[in-house]
Amino acid sequence: MKRWLVVCLLLLAGMAQGRALANEPPPGLTWQGDFSQGGLVIGRAEPGLQIKLGERMVSVAGDGRFVFGFGRDEPASVPLTVTRGGKAEQVALQVTARTYDIQRIDGLPPAQVTPPPAVLERIRRENAKIAEVRQRNTPRQDFLQGWIWPVKGIVSGVYGSQRILNGEPRQPHFGIDIAAPTGTPVLASTDGEVVLAEKDFYYTGGTVIIDHGMGINAAYSHLQSVTVKVGQRVKQGEKIGTVGATGRATGAHLDWRVNWFDVRLDPQRLLPKE
Template structure:
């Protein structure tokens, strides 16, 4: 990423702004940390690129982007203003330590899915990826977020298990333990873009589109209470807690994405009262 930054400076002849200092006409807020989300505004007509990725900008100048679990510490943000002036901002992304667990001696069937379901998993994953590629003009993500279920946090973003010596995919959401049948509500307003009752890994699954690449997935639901295309308000019931799919007990697995970039939902939520 440092080499890309240097190349852009040399090629475009643009001066880099100070690290994490927005240029004139731009504002932002959020967590410059792995898993963090940044929202803000620019002069309408501004063009943004984060590394090699375009960042959608709304008609009123609103934008959002985020950083992945293993994001590089130095991320270039290119800003081309409507008058043609260009600024390259070096974003400094704080690194995090994640919980890594090693478990050995498991039966192979608990580590690797049987061959008979691999095609099903591929189809379901592609369907989810297609939903997350959508770029709608909604700006529901700007309203803030609420807890989607009541219960203790039983799993956190970024944690990973190594099973029988094989690294598994990290956990990209927050798990909220709650009794089966407990209500699950929309953490922010949005439109339902997926409502499935039986996905292999995540069972009952709802995905809401909150606009400009931000989607949120609610998984392992016992009941799916919405349909694709339905508009939901923040706090509106969308299903109930369950243990469907590959789950060992009732809980809600809640995840937030910026396109294919996995964000940490806990960074978006208000602190709970003790």
């Protein structure tokens, strides 16, 4: 009898582990998406449920829709807590790790590695503006429409890559770079509202950020021209600016990034597979 009980317990443990590895949603939730670093998950919850991913509350819309994402360095296991009527259930989501391209470059002049002190205050102000708009949590669900390439060109930089300059690790690249001739039209990758439109940021030059709802936003950087204004509604495929080499750029390209609030997603994984 004891042996039979041990076998049953082992089987139940194995089933629970299998459920965790498959990221099967707990009762009351359905979802689909990419459970890997940089991935996005979209789901629906039954009425009355509250969802928490790690330490962050996940917004649930009136129709039950919710969305969350994983960052570049997300740990292998992330707790997700579902609460109904004061009773909480927690599951461990398994996040697939990725390998990133790391480049070491030595012998650079210091000015190319660290910005001069005179511009540090400007950088702080501009970063604060970007951080503020990325915290917007509007009920729109434009991101459900799907995504298109904002510009046609050669992918010259990928998500997650990182450079170590003169022995100092720099911030990883959180988007994709698309090389294209100066003046090439840049299009909105899906519907949304323009929440930032700047022509001359220190790092990103001409910069547009579009809110796509529920914390999902997209940034378009190094633009030669910005053709939209804050508060403007744009449709997928609508021109928002042109490719340039403004800010800290060494050649004409678009730096395209997508976030869930301050969580950096991989834009390339949102695009339809060709």
